[in-house]
Amino acid sequence: MAKAESKRSGAALLVAGKSGADEQVNGAAELPVPGVRAAKASTTREATSRRSTESEVYDDGTNTFFWRAHTLTVLFILTCALVYVTLLEETPQDTAYNTKRGIVASILVFLCFGVTQAKDGPFSRPHPAYWRFWLCVTVVYELFLIFILFQTVQDGRLFMKYIDPKLGVPLPERDYGGNCLIYDPGNTTDPFHNIWDKMDGFVPAHFLGWYIKTLMIRDWWMCMIISVMFEFLEYSLEHQLPNFSECWWDHWIMDVLVCNGLGIYCGMKTLGWLSMKPYQWQGLWNIPTYKGKIKRIAFQFTPYSWVKFEWRPASNLRRWLAVLGIIFMFLLAELNTFYLKFVLWMPPEHYLVLLRLVFFVNVGGVAMREIYDFMDDPKFHKKLGQQAWLVAAITVTEFLIVVKYDPNTIMLPIPFFITQCWILGILLIFTWTLWRFFIRVETLTSPVMFWLNAHDQRNTATYTHKGCLNLSTTCSFGYINI
Secondary structure, eight states, rough: HHHHHHHHHHHHHHHHHHHHHHHHHHHHEEEOOOOHHHHHHHHHHHHHHHHBOOOEEOOOOOOGGGGGOHHHHHHHHHHHHIIIIIIOOOOOSHHHHHHHHHHHHHHHHHHHHHHHHHHSOOSSOOOHHHHHHHHHHHHHHHHHHHHHSSHHHHHHHHHHHHOTTTSSSSSOOBBBBSSOOOOOOOOOOOOTHHHHHHHTHHHHHHHHHHHHHHHHHHHHHHHHHHHHHHHHHHHHHTTTOOGOOOOOOOOIIIIIIOOOOOHHHHHHHHOOOOHHHHHEEOOOOOOOSHHHHHHHHHHHSSSOOOOHHHHHHOOHHHHHHHHHHHHHHHHHHHHHHHHHHHHOOOOTTTTHHHHHHHHHHHHHHHHHHHHHHHHHOTTTOOOOOOEEEEEEHHHHHHHHHHHHHOOOHHTTTOHHHHHHHHHHHHHHHHHHHIIIIIIHHHHHHHHHHHHHHOOOSSOOOOOTTTTBTTTTSSSEETHHHH
8 A cells, every 4th residue: 555655656746747847848839828828837836736735755665464455364264254153153042142143243244345345545554454444334333323213212222222231221411510610618628629520531531532633634723613613502502401511611711721722732733743754664674673663663653644734715615615514514523422322321431432432533534634635636536535425424314313313302492692693603604705705806806807808808818916827717816816
């Protein structure tokens, strides 16, 4: 996989260099055609900008036993296991046990097929098979959600008992509100007991979660917007889930500033290190010293290369709508965490809740990279990546399960003043979108277009101002696109 990526990067640079040389030769031999020259210059500038966000990678191309697919080896081991179960093991007479065992065996066979045969994604470290495994787990989880969605509420909750007999029992939600005094003079033994009561396992979980989310999104502004927006959602929905009822200092000091803010800060520092880190790869047996070998093994768990995300939401309408969609899906996935355990009666500390979080940690980064590639270079990435497609489907399916299993909670009316705030916010976003991408653009471009029409009836002339080229392509005046 690493060898293939190295070849692909080298081929791209070779093609880019050849096209640049051809452009210089043709430019010297041909008559100047403003529209064509502007289009070529714009394409070259976009390609250069794209390459500048990617780190340079040096790979000696070593393809060891570790990187091979091992399709025959996996098939042989799988066949031996099935032969053992069929010929040497006596089948139990317990129907429920056999049903569970058959389902688990079917999932394992599918995972073996996917790990060896599924298409590779954008990540290759620590090993492509690792990311193929999580792709197959994503498919299994989506199929499980679809199964739950098609059950009745009673049967769906009863089915959870087959996974863990302790489930299927209504659980009270913990209220984090109540006494919100930071310093309680009435409690002489411990006046700060309200703070210590809030220090549960969710405090390090918030920090670690936002550290990982920052590595996924790779943008400080988007992370802070999602963090603050989720606190507003908790304010808005605390009448539905008592778990959302928290003290003001729990919302804005402990969550936004301390846990989330510190996680985002550490994440941004890590991103800075990854963007500056040299990506030079050698085969393990080509490294002479033991210290170098140990370092090489440790760096196997770091990215093969690095791409800096430049979301630029205000550059054009397509990117603006895409960023809004990403923020919306992030917030919906966050809400699903609380609503799913509420409607399926799972305690917050249950291992299934933790497994879901571990699942999203592993698939979220791949999905964000595929979304960014699809949004940033749609001509090369003509369709949305497989992991991003599945994560979006999972997020929607989880929300549909919540709606079906407890519509009464979802339909509880939002307080009027909160509704007014959300309507005002949506109107502001809609108004800014119209002004930024329609009204302001037409106002700025009208004099320029009049000047071009007066001096060039073909409307293909090149208008050069502050580095801007041909108005038929994207032309940037500072931060303004026309």
